[in-house]
Each structure stands twice: as structure tokens, then as C-alpha cells.
Amino acid sequence: MTHLGHDAFEILDPADAPAPAYGAGALADLLPAVAAGLGVPGYTAHLPLEPADRVCVFLVDGMGWELIKRHPEYAPFLNSLVAGGRAITAGFPSTTATSLASVGTGLAPGEHGLAGYTLAVPGAGYLMNQLRWHPQVDPRGWQPHPTVFQRAHEAGVATCQVSSPLFSQTPLTQVALSGGTFLGRTTGEERMDQAARWLAEHDRALCYTYVSELDGAGHRFGVDSDDWRMMLNTVDRLAKRLAEQLPPRSALYVTADHGMIDIAPEDRIDFDEDWELSAGVSLLGGEGRARHVYAVPGAATDVFTVWSEVLGDRMWVATRDQAIAAGWFGPVVEERVYHRIGDVVAAARDDIAVIASRREPGESSMVGLHGSMTPVEQLVPLLEVRS
Template sequence: MSLMLPSESPSARSLVGVADDLFAALRGESAALPRATSVVLVLIDGLGAIGLRAHAGHARALTAGMGKKDVAVSVFPSTTAAALTSTLTGAWPGEHGLVGYRVLDRSRDVLVNQLTGWEAEGVDPATWQSMPTVFERARAEDRPAFAVGVAAYESSGFTRATLRGAEFVAAGTPAERVETAFDLAERHPGSLVYCYLPEADKAGHRHGVASLAWVSALEEIDRALSRTAPSGVGVLVTSDHGMVDVPAHRQVVLEAEHLHGVHAIGGEPRMLHVYLDPGVDVAQASARWSEDLAGLADVGTREDAIAAGLFGPTVTEAAASRIGDLLVVARGNGAVYDGTAADQRGRGMVGQHGGLTPEERQVPLLRFGAFAR
């Protein structure tokens, strides 16, 4: 079975275009956004547009005036490593090369966790992700560039891959991060300021979307963003992906008999990268996996995915080498697990993402401050 993107409006905005919109607004050249003296990009990790609308009563500041067109489409896979990097480089996963949560570095035969495994797995952020970041682009235009986030992330490999060129400023609560971002934008005219809020994503993974913990995180974020932006500062609020809750009865567990000819499994349970042993016939393996997972997941080859444009219009040689021989995209609210893996902690996650559902791929794109309609 071939993998195909769901139908979307030709006018749907992609996260990949957010960076260009912000620079154009700073220059007064944007057709989408008014001119701004400085810009703040707030990224709420894990907040889908559908989930936000369903809980509008808990997010009155965020949803006030939110219209049908105030959405963007995330990339594939709909996961943080791929989508955040696309937002912060303006490049598709097929260009920047972060094509999943965990991918195989074929040159060293090592699975690389692209969020937390850079140091442990010996990956150089500057060469693994070589596309210029929005912060490097800002510095090239002599614009101040800042990234406001959680202190624990300041020196991570993923930060060095995606926030290069930014002055990192740590702040504690969501309210403190937003306040810091607004203050930086006001004090540094012409600046680009990024503000990262991961609380909803963490609560969703652990407890599920619409859990009390997730709603509490959403309310805290909403309170933080209820403050008025400084005069002239344009604020754009978006996300990298949404989530679906995966109940226990929708977990598909692959045992050893299903994994014949498989060298390694990467990705994540909503979107697996399956790397085959040398010599295994890819077409036959794809047909077998499609039959085994009929009605549960869609299965396609790397060539299927590239031809369908899932990773963007251009796929570099480096990015292609990291894509699995097979891709397995769970349907509905299911997830597919490697039952032979030593670490089964992932099966405890409730909220998950990575797939092609609207809940995962549609994200809010909200305008405040000088950008407000």
C-alpha cells in the first residue's frame, strides 16, 4: 500500500513558511502579516488546532477571535524533531534531515535519538543538521536573535542543531518565559525572539489530551499569553504538532515472527521507520507488512514516501539515507510497537503523535500584538 498525504486546501499554510513570514513582517514586505518593529514566535509544543478548539473554554486568551483560517499544517512525520526544525529553519524534513524521532545513521549503524541522543550517540549537530536557522539568518541581517526556553535544554545537541545563532535565555514558568520574550523584543528593536513552551506536550504524553493534567497545562499557558504584547511587537503563536490518545486496546505489538528480515526499527509508535537487513526484497517485505497490519496501519516504501512528497519537494541524499526502507503509519488512534525491544517504556505513553491524522497535523497559527487583526 502506498503512503499518500491526506487532501488539504491549496491555501493551507505550512509551518515551513512561518520563518519567511516573520522576516517579511520585519521588513514590511509581508502579504500575510502587518509590519512589526520586532517579532516573537511562541511555540506551544503538542497543541493541535482541533484539541485547542475542543477546549476553548480553558484557553480564552488563545481562542478569542480564532477563525477557521487560523491554522497551519505540520510536516511529516508530525513529531517534534522534524516539525520544530522545519519551523526554525524554513526547510522541509527532506532538506534538514531530521526525518523522525529515532533514525538510523547507516554509516555507523547506530540508531540516533534526534531529541536527546546527540551526545551519547556521537552526532555533530552542525553537520547532521546543516540548514541555516532563522537565528543565523537574523544575525546575517544584523538583527538581534534570542531563544527563551527551559534551562535544562540550553546546551543540548538538539538546541545546537536548531537554535544556532540565538542568544539562549532561560526562564522558569510559562508566564516568566513569555514575559522575558516580550521584554527582549521591546528592548531590542528589529529582533527575532523565540519562546518555547513544552508543558502541554509533556502532560499529553503522560496523561493524555483532555486529561486534568493536560487541561491544567493549557490553562497555565493561556494565562501566560493573556498579557498584552509591547507596542509594535508582532506575536505569532503556533505549535509543532497535535496529539491523539492511544488506549491500551489500540496498541499493536509486533513479536519476533513479524520482524523477520528487520535490522532495526526507528521512528516512533505512530510512524515507524523500518530498516531491513541487507538483501531483503523491499517490495516483498512491504507486501507482507501490509498484510500483517491490514486495517491497522498503512505501509509504504522509502521510494513511495519520497515520490508522494511526504518529506517535502526535495530530499537530500543524507536525509534519504535516514528514512526507513519501510514506513508504517498507524491508522486512527492506534500505535505499533516492537515487542522484542528491551525498553518498553514507550507503551506507557497515552498521548502520541507522528502520523497523518488532522488531530496531529493541524496546528494553531494565532496572531497577537502588532499582528492582531
């Protein structure tokens, strides 16, 4: 594939990318604010949340702020909360593993280290999918910080996670969401009812619950599909079901890990068929709209130059140090995390994606994608119900 006219456009400045609002209104700030309100030592509220004795966080995978507002007829309950709620930002990349780690630890990606969908394991020569893990990587070594749930439990708060039984023993749950009691419930209705019961049974409680089906519908059918809209309606009914069961002195926060955008086939650039983009690259990490690009030794500068020339008018293309300096991964990037980040990091501004049809056939076939810092991907709801 030949790319023409590389000098005919202005390359985007990575410093101009809308980096997440870490410490001032990001997903990582939610549980620390809740914990501070519950009296858990060591936490500061960077979000202005009124304290409550019983708190439930309901996280809906893939339910962006803009997507809720587009569909008031399918999400009437959630839209009734929008006026009193606000948008906060996911971290970068706006992807599930990164966001769930930020929620559970209260830390930005540069600290917890799950800084992408797939990341290189430094010195190992292979990628690790942060959702599926790798048997040779110790979870606690990869993410050593305690979770907010662990610290709340130690402080005497009755703490639980209500989710699919399939997630009870996963490495991601272990490093991001563990602490207190895990209650496996299969259906969304069972999770809502169990979360409400947990709050009612304890005077000082923190409960987290989660559904993933909206994200699955978006990936398979796209967010501009009847399947996705009907699943949004199901989520809306689940949120209402939980809200109507809240015991006294409770607060419910409905949020998400990222939004989503549909990318047309003609707007997908196939890395596996593109000799320019693939030259000098040893590993291609991340996902279609948020790529970590790992260069062969000595080729990082050349890879950055080519990716900037080919994609720099449509993606924010940065070196590792430029992305860190621009605050994409938070105010701090710990030493153990530094080399997990690509030599080059590319985040889509326009409606495009860099897929890899041979390396990532499943991901490359998805209709709805996410990962970058555009509002439809990055902004997630913080909706509140009190009793």
C-alpha cells in the same frame, strides 16, 4: 501472533495520505515569512503575514489546532484568537525534533534531515534519537543548514530564544534553534516576561519562546484527562500574559509542533511480540504512529509486503521512494537524508500504534501519542496578536 484475513481489506495508497502543506501553509513556512517581513535577505513569504517590526513566536509543545477548539472553557484566550487565526500543518512525522528543526531552519524534513523521532545513522548500524542525540554524530554534519535565527541576526535583527536553561547547549538547539542570544528562564511566566522585555528593548526584533509541559501531560495522562486540560489552561494564561505585555509595533504568533491522540491499550500492536512484523527488520525507528522500518540487506521488499498485508488497511505503508514521491518529507529530499528514511515508512490513519514494549518501554507506556498525518496530530494553530 497470527494475523488473519489479510486479503479481506483494501490497502491504503500512500499517495492518498494528507501530506503536509509544505510551501503553502506548513510550520516550516512560518519563520521565513516573519523574516521576509523583517527585511532579512533571501526569504519569501509563503504565509500571508503582515510585517511587524517586533515579532515573537510562542511555540507550545503538543498543542494541536483541534485540541484547542475542543476546550474553549480551558483555553478562552486562545479560542478568542481562533476566528482570526488558521490551522497550518506540521511536517511529517508530526514530532518535536522534526517540527522544531522545520521551525528554526524554515526547511522541510527532507532538507534539514531530522526526519523522525529516531532515525538510523546510515552505515552505522544504530538508531539516533533526534531529541537526545548520539555522541558519535556531529550535529553540524547532521544538519548543516543555517537557521533563520542566524540569518536574521546577521541581518541586524535583535534575535533571541527564551527557553529552559536545560536546552541551552543541546545538539537540537544547536542545529535547529541557534542564532542571536539564548536566554534561559525556568518558569513559563519568566519566559513570557523576558520575551516581552526583549521586544520592548529593540526596534527590530525576533524572539522565540517555548513551553513543553503540555506535551508531557499528554504523554503521561492523555489529552482526555483533567491533568492535560489544566495544563492547557496554564498555557492559555501564559499566552494572555505575553499578549498583554506586547510593546507597540509587535506581532505575537502562537503555534505548536504537533497535536496528540490517545491510543487505548487494545489498539496497540507490539512489534516485539509480533513475529510477522519483526521478520527481516534490523532496526525499528520512528515512534508508534510514524514508523521508519529498516530491513536487513535484501529483505526490504518482503518487509514492505508483510507490513502492507498486516497494517495496510489502518496505516499508510510506503516504501522509502513511495513516501518521498508522495511528498511526505517535502518537495526535496537531500542525498545525505535519503538513507536516514526507513526502507518502509508506516503512518497511522486509524487510532492504532505500533509499539515496542522491550525496545521502547518508556514510549510504549505513553497514553497520548503523535507522529502521523491525521488532523488531530498534523494540524497546529497559527494564532496572531498585534499591538
